[in-house]
Amino acid sequence: MADVLQAHRVSLYAGERLLLDDVTLSLRPGEVVALIGPNGAGKSTLLRVLTGFQLPDGGSVSLADRPLDEWPNEALARQRAVMRQRSGMAFSWTVEEVIAMGRAPWPENDTQSIVSEVMALTGCDSLAGRDFCQLSGGEQQRVQLARALAQLWHNGQPHGWLFLDEPTSALDLYHQQHILRLLRRLALMGRLSVCIVLHDLNLAALWADRIILLHGGKLVAQGSPQQVLNESTLTQWYQAELKVFSHPEHPVPQVWLQP
Numbered sequence: 001m002a003d004v005l006q007a008h009r010v011s012l013y014a015g016e017r018l019l020l021d022d023v024t025l026s027l028r029p030g031e032v033v034a035l036i037g038p039n040g041a042g043k044s045t046l047l048r049v050l051t052g053f054q055l056p057d058g059g060s061v062s063l064a065d066r067p068l069d070e071w072p073n074e075a076l077a078r079q080r081a082v083m084r085q086r087s088g089m090a091f092s093w094t095v096e097e098v099i100a101m102g103r104a105p106w107p108e109n110d111t112q113s114i115v116s117e118v119m120a121l122t123g124c125d126s127l128a129g130r131d132f133c134q135l136s137g138g139e140q141q142r143v144q145l146a147r148a149l150a151q152l153w154h155n156g157q158p159h160g161w162l163f164l165d166e167p168t169s170a171l172d173l174y175h176q177q178h179i180l181r182l183l184r185r186l187a188l189m190g191r192l193s194v195c196i197v198l199h200d201l202n203l204a205a206l207w208a209d210r211i212i213l214l215h216g217g218k219l220v221a222q223g224s225p226q227q228v229l230n231e232s233t234l235t236q237w238y239q240a241e242l243k244v245f246s247h248p249e250h251p252v253p254q255v256w257l258q259p
Contacts, residue, residue: 102150
């Protein structure tokens with residue numbers, strides 16, 4: 001299928017341990033998909049397989065009907081970008097230089113203008129000229145998001161598949177809201193697919209079109225926030241005492257832990 005990233009019956013082992021178990025899913029431009037699940041569920045592992053950084057032991061992953069391992073590296077880098085949880089730098093680079101790294105697969109003639117554009121979008125303007133290694137964790141996350149968006153930027157907007165592993169974990173409330181609103185808006189433009197690992201179920205409910213719940217490497221539930229974030233499903237797979245209520249202003253569920 002054109003314009004679809006498809007995983008079909010994917011499995012992955014670490015020695016005798018099964019990390020991913022018969023996972024099938026698809027990702028299309030125009031939507032935000034949240035990967036959720038308890039610790040050790042396989043969310044980050046699945047991201048590595050979906051992005052082509054880890055080959056599955058069974059099953060397949062394809063982009064536009066072409067297996068990921070058959071894509072030339074540069075061509076694939078123009079189609080998908082990844083923001084990992086931790087992105088340390090061995091050397092001192094300015095914020096602009098780190099963001100410009102995302103343009104490596106593209107011609108250099110428009111790098112400066114695109115870097116400026118994504119810095120403004122992600123709220124990195126105030127960080128211009130600073131050493132990336134001297135930034136706080138939240139500031140580094142914003143810069144890495146700008147780098148990933150720069151990698152997919154083409155004709156005034158991002159095109160392709162953007163994968164993010166806990167991008168809000170070090171952000172304050174303002175920047176969590178700003179970044180998730182931005183990702184939602186960019187996806188709605190129709191050219192970008194966002195796949196995001198989130199631990200905060202309430203953030204997933206507010207900004208994801210579709211939620212995929214993993215447990216023990218298996219896909220155990222998927223659908224809209226209303227379909228997945230219900231008390232029976234969450235209690236079964238998270239083993240936590242919780243209540244699910246409707247958001248007071250939006251038609252989405254919100255999860256409260258029992259004291």
